[in-house]
Amino acid sequence: MNEKAALSLDLGGTNVRVVAVTESGKILSRQHSPTGSTSAGEIYDEIARLAERCKEEAGVFEFAAFGAAIPTTTIGDNGELAHLPNIPQLEGTDISRELGLRTGLKIVAVNDASAATLGEHWLGASKGALNAVGITLGTGVGGGLIVDRRLYVGTGGGAGEIGHIRLVPGGRPCGCGGKGCLEQYCSATAIVRSAGEIGLAAGTARDVFDLAASGNAAATAIFSEMGSYLGLGLSIVNNLFSPDIIVLGGGVASGWEQFFPATEAALYENSLPDRRSRVKIVRALLGDDAGVLGAAKYTFQQL
Ligand SMILES: [Zn+2]
Secondary structure, X not given: OOOOEEEEEEEOOOEEEEEEEXXXXXXXXXXXXXXXXXXXXXXHHHHHXXXXXXXXXXXXXXXXXXXXXXXXOEEOOOOEEXXXXXXXXXXXXXXXXXXXXXXXXXXXXXXXXXXXXXXXXXXXOOOOOOOEEEEEEOOOEEEEEEEOOEEEOXXXXXXXXHHHOEOOOOOOEOOOOOEOEOHHHHOHHHHHHHHHHOOOOOOOHHHHHHHHHOOOHHHHHHHHHHHHHHHHHHHHHHHHHOOOEEEEEOHHHHHHXXXXXXXXXXHHHHOOHHHOOOOEEEEOOOOOHHHHHHXXXXXXXXX
């Protein structure tokens, strides 16, 4: 094979996934295992094992580097990780050193939502756009920015934290230490919380969606409120960055029909007049592969 290939990691709170990807975006092999609540050393050992298995399955002799999509707001210049609420045992560890020692590869770490945004821009819903924004609506809310066709990561690698736009002064407390963040109104966790506050029996956001889809007025109102908050957040992003396209991914995006009419209305109402109708809002196309593909693309760009 003449094409370069890289390994790519998606380090999630639930699963660790490693894939081998070519420079044109073909996934050659995939491996995954549960993240577990083991020590940092054991997690890094497991990632190295998955990488080794991926290497065997892909039949690739040599990889150019190892990309890593990490759920953190800050990645130090040398790969030190800070603030990982979902995998706290890795806080303060140096992923470049730990995985570099175990695999012999150069490690390129990037925020997971930034990676997903770049993945969608490379091969998915915002392919070819000049300026794009990606938003992941999951357990939390992540975001990423494509500016002039390049991923913009900002100083410290944490740009695009759309989930922590303060929408409601003095509102719901957030894991970041602030109050009223968008994430507290638009994530799966927030939907379940809203349901609990009005005594609706729902263990997951999917349960609330099913209730709404079957005509339950209280559940419908929860999605409509969530959609309005999201639209207000998107209007801030739209006014600030004037993107061509905003891509919505993550599990909550599958509730689109319940929340999107309110999102569109709030986006229109709060955007500057010249860009009310210009920005396109679309659903992500790559699902769980967006992060690993984006981390791989970012890695190829750093070589
Ligand atoms: Zn926050």
